[in-house]
Amino acid sequence: MNKLNAILLALVSAGVTGTAMAQQTQVEQNDIYVGARLGAFAPDSERVAIDNNALVPVDSGFDTLATGLEVGVMLTKAWEARVYYDYMESDLDPTGNAYGESYGSDILYHFNDLVYGGLGVVSTDIGGVADKAARATVGHRSFINNNLAWRVEGGVQRGFDEDYTEGFANVGLQWFFGGRDAVTEAKPRPAPAKPAEPAPQPEPQQAVDSDGDGVVDSRDRCANTPATYSVDENGCVLYTNETIREELLVEFDLNSSKVRKDAMEPIAEMAEFMKEHPQLDITIHGHTDSTGEAKYNQWLSERRAKSVADVLVDSYGISASRVKSVGHGESQLKVQENSAADRQENRRIEAELKVVTRVPVEKN
Numbered sequence: 001m002n003k004l005n006a007i008l009l010a011l012v013s014a015g016v017t018g019t020a021m022a023q024q025t026q027v028e029q030n031d032i033y034v035g036a037r038l039g040a041f042a043p044d045s046e047r048v049a050i051d052n053n054a055l056v057p058v059d060s061g062f063d064t065l066a067t068g069l070e071v072g073v074m075l076t077k078a079w080e081a082r083v084y085y086d087y088m089e090s091d092l093d094p095t096g097n098a099y100g101e102s103y104g105s106d107i108l109y110h111f112n113d114l115v116y117g118g119l120g121v122v123s124t125d126i127g128g129v130a131d132k133a134a135r136a137t138v139g140h141r142s143f144i145n146n147n148l149a150w151r152v153e154g155g156v157q158r159g160f161d162e163d164y165t166e167g168f169a170n171v172g173l174q175w176f177f178g179g180r181d182a183v184t185e186a187k188p189r190p191a192p193a194k195p196a197e198p199a200p201q202p203e204p205q206q207a208v209d210s211d212g213d214g215v216v217d218s219r220d221r222c223a224n225t226p227a228t229y230s231v232d233e234n235g236c237v238l239y240t241n242e243t244i245r246e247e248l249l250v251e252f253d254l255n256s257s258k259v260r261k262d263a264m265e266p267i268a269e270m271a272e273f274m275k276e277h278p279q280l281d282i283t284i285h286g287h288t289d290s291t292g293e294a295k296y297n298q299w300l301s302e303r304r305a306k307s308v309a310d311v312l313v314d315s316y317g318i319s320a321s322r323v324k325s326v327g328h329g330e331s332q333l334k335v336q337e338n339s340a341a342d343r344q345e346n347r348r349i350e351a352e353l354k355v356v357t358r359v360p361v362e363k364n
Contacts, residue, residue, distance in 0.1 A: 028077065033073075034175055037066070039086070040062040043059070043090065043166055044166050058098060065088070082106045084105075090127070105120050115138075116140075120135045120137065124166075134157065135155060135157040149176065211225055221236060237361075243356050248266055252349075257306075271317075284323070285326055287327075287328055288304075288330050290330045301329045304349050
C-alpha cells in the first residue's frame with residue numbers, strides 16, 4: 001500500500017469512526033484547544049526542491065505527508081482563530097525525498113455545529129524552497145465527548161510569489177480545555193414507581209425558652225438576657241435614651257466671693273459626676289443681687305464663679321481645661337427682690353451638666 005492510499009484510508013477511517021462516536025456539544029466563547037494533525041499535501045506541478053545542489057521537481061500528486069500540531073481559540077461561538085505547524089515529507093520526480101515544514105494561521109467561521117470554512121495565510125518550505133500563500137479551507141467537526149473532538153478538512157492555497165495552486169486534506173483530534181454542557185439524547189421516562197408509604201411524622205418538640213424572656217431558643221439571638229428586662233422579637237434587650245442631670249447651686253455672703261463650708265458638699269458631688277463622665281466640660285455662672293453699682297456687681301459675679309472653678313480644680317483634681325467661669329452681674333436675677341431673703345437667693349453661682357445614656361427597659 002503506497003503513501004497516498006495510507007493517508008486517504010486514515011482520513012476515511014477517522015471520518016467513519018468519528019461519526020459513529022460523535023455527539024452534539026456547544027462550544028463557548030474563549031474555549032481553547034490543542035490538536036494533532038495528519039494529512040496529505042498536493043504540491044503544484046511547477047514546485048521544485050533542492051536535491052544535491054540541483055533543482056528537482058516535487059511529485060505533484062497527494063503523496064506529500066504532513067503531520068503536525070495546532071492551537072485554536074473560539075473568539076465567539078461562530079468565529080475561531082487557529083495557528084498550526086506541519087512537518088512535510090515529499091516524493092521527488094523521478095526518485096528521492098525532500099523534507100520541509102508548513103506553518104500558518106486561519107480565521108474560521110462555523111456555519112453550524114458541524115460545518116465551517118475559513119481563510120488564512122501559510123508559509124510552505126519543501127526541500128529548501130519556500131513560498132507564502134493564501135489558503136481557503138472547508139471542514140467538518142464533531143465531538144466525541146465534552147472535551148475531545150475530531151475534524152476533517154480540505155482546501156487549496158494560492159502562492160503570493162510563485163504561481164502555485166496546491167491542495168491539501170487532513171484529519172485531526174482536538175482537546176478543548178474546560179467542561180461545556182453537552183446536549184444528550186432524551187432518555188425514556190422510567191415507569192412510575194409504586195408510591196412508598198409515608199414515613200411516620202416525628203412528634204413535635206416542645207418549644208424551649210432557656211432564659212425565660214418569652215422568645216423560644218430557635219429564634220433567640222441574644223441568650224441569657226436578664227428576666228427583668230423587656231426584649232424584642234429576637235430576644236435582645238430593648239433600650240431607651242435617658243438624660244442624667246447634675247445641678248450645682250452655691251450661695252454667697254453679701255459682698256463676698258469666698259466659698260462657704262456648706263457649699264463644699266454639692267461642689268464635691270459635681271466633681272464626682274465629672275469624673276464619671278470625662279467627656280463633659282462645665283461652665284460656672286456667677287450672679288449678684290441688685291444692690292450696689294452694676295460695674296462692681298459684674299466684677300463680683302466673675303470672682304464668685306472663679307472661686308468655685310478653683311475649688312473644682314485645686315481641691316478635687318478636675319482638669320482646668322474642662323472648667324470655665326463667667327459672670328453675669330445683676331442681669332439674671334433668680335427672684336425679684338423685695339426682702340433680704342430675696343437678695344440672698346440672688347447671690348449665687350449656678351452650673352448644670354447633663355448626659356444622654358442608653359438604659360435597658362425594665363419589665364412592668
